[in-house]
Amino acid sequence: MDFLHHTFSDVYARQNNWLTRMDVRLKMLYVISLLSINLWAKNVSVPLFFFSVSFIFLFTIKIPFMSILRSLSLPMVFSLLILLVKSLHEGEQVWFSVSILGYKLVFREEGFFNGLHTGSKVLGGISLVITFSFTTTISRLCAGLAWFRVPNTIVELMAFMYRYIFLFLDEVATMWIAQKSRLGHTSWRKMIPSLGTLCGVLIIRAFDRAERTYEAMHVRGYEGGRILTVTLSPWRRKEYIFFIGMVLITPILIYTGGLCLW
Amino acid sequence: MHITEGILPPKWVAVWFAVSAPFVGIGIYHIKRKKRAVPSYLPLVGMLGAAVFVFSCFPIPVIALNGMATSHPCGTGMSAVLLGPFVSVLVAGIALLIQALFLAHGGLTTLGGNIFSMGILGSFSGYFAFKIAQRCKLPLFWCGFLAGTISDLFTYLGTSIELGLLVINKGGSFFKAAAEIFGVFMMTSQGVLCIVEGAVVGFVMVFIYKRRPGILFNLGVIRDDTKSIGT
Known part of the structure; x- marks a missing residue:
């Protein structure tokens, strides 16, 4: 049960920093739109961009590395597992093979790239979600959900x-x-x-x-x-600037995510 | 048992949200209707939902490894028995949302799929297993055991179906893929976990019945004819 006490805590969301001060509705809009882009991405660049930017954001607000790692450990294991399973089962073109205890493991190129693609989506998506959860208290989340007519x-x-x-x-x-x-x-x-x-x-x-x-x-x-x-206050200039920023950056991310790199 | 963020393609994200939405809607309707008659119903559902959520975090020993590793139960079988299947779907959905946001288990885009497997299949299978066992006049322990075990099995079956459907676009066989995934689930820790969760739910039902039978009566789990219930 100790594991939950360490992971399941809103202590970071209660700190005062630029991400916790950001309006919850804006954060929700960002997360939903970026998750959608992550989902539609045809290459690894956009998901890995989300992953690295989320890491940088979390470091700027001084979230301990171990806390981030604890949250990401399970998705990371999933990503590696997906990479392994897809590399072994998908595609025709043999990339390389290894023999372990007399059992031959054949890694295929197409499966490896597919696994890399799905694994990057897992990491990109999860990092967006944990950035949101590390910076949002449940009371603000509920207020945001109520505003969105949930x-x-x-x-x-x-x-x-x-x-x-x-x-x-x-x-x-x-x-x-x-x-x-x-x-x-x-x-x-x-x-x-x-x-x-x-x-x-x-x-x-x-x-x-x-x-x-x-x-x-x-x-x-x-x-x-x-x-x-x-109660949520009306948007001011800062929120509108962030919103316009989102509107401007979204088409670039959609275009980049739509490129077929291989 | 939770499909993690980014696994499901957009088409299946939309399908599973569309499948789950009506069940969640009916769950909301049930709570609203009950709340009008009994205003304390919402706090009750919230508390029991929190208790079931904590139960789902219990580290259960993997018997095949003689307790060297642990897994955790679903809890939907128990919540369906205590709260009814539709309310249980809603409680499972909220529990999945909390897990996705604060524990990085599951995901937001896969929420619909996870509600389908854990919420809908888990709740309804557990609820009907309990009711059928009651009809057959089985002792309360075995009613709880069947609810816990079958709801777990159906949850894993749902996840296997969802993952199996992903191979259709790639020309693979859905049945083969789903059966393989389900087989892997059952052969690793999860097969035994289903039985262990069933046993725990059985013990829970018997414990509550012995200490506070009024709770089970008030929640409609048992009828007043307490003489017919063996433990």
Whole structure:
């Protein structure tokens, strides 16, 4: 569970820097349009451009390298796996072959380039998403989603879930240690019923807390309406400049992404 | 089980969003309708959704490796049993969105595809497995076990279908590709994980039933005829 405590944190999104100060609607527009360009890209240049620029942006706001790496580790493994599988299975033209323990692995040129293309899209897309998540708090994200007319039920439910995930993670971590110290996890035979008990307690606590939370919200005037507290200010000159910048850069990226380099 | 960002081509991104959207819409309608009658319903769904999300982060030991490696469950089978299939689709969708944004698991363009496999297939298969097992008057543990196991199997089946469909454009056989991907899932840690998740869900149901049966009754998981339920 420690892994989640390190990764699943909005501590960087709460810092004060030029990316956290940027309007959330603008960031959402940027991410959606750049993800679309990344998806349609026919070569590796645009996805790798997104990957490297995201890295530079994250360094400028002093996000520790290890935190970025932790978020990117799984997608990087996926990218390598895709590269390997495609190199071995796609295409006709043999590039090179190696023999491992008597088993011949044949790498094909077309598959390698296809794998490189897909892998770069994975890295480009994920780096855009983590740049957004490292610089945006959940309350601002929910306010942005509400502005884009995403149904209130989704926004409220997301706010609720996100708020209580941290609380439940803390509770589970405590119970987890308690179970472990009482030899509840010594073998998988013991571990499975222990996990069942742990999750059962979690559900019961969630149910009880829901009642208490509703009562507390009702006392504060909640009658089933909106629960968001963040209000977004109208765009000023800076936001309009960023927006015009996006409008200008998009056709260049679409053109570059559409080029067939091989 | 999550298809990562950038894997699906634009055509399939659009298809899976179009397939998932009506289910999410019906989920919203269900919550809105229930919220009008019971105003505390939204906090309840949020809390249970958060609890199921945390459950899906549990490191479950891979038995084939004698616990040297861990994997994690889906949780949709349990949420479908507790909240109903349509609300579970919505909860799974939000959980996938949070995972994509804050954990870099899955992705935003692949959200539709992941909702289809984990949300729709996982929730509905788990829910119907539980209901059919209840009809057959199986003990509560086995009802939960079947819901957890079958929802996991269908989630992986959905992911295999989505990835298998990608080979059609390249002249490959969809069935062969999907079967191969599903086979790889099952032969690695995931096959055993389905059974382990089923067992955990079974234990959860029995635990709640023994400690607080009112919760299961209030959520409509069991009917009032508690005498017929064995654990």
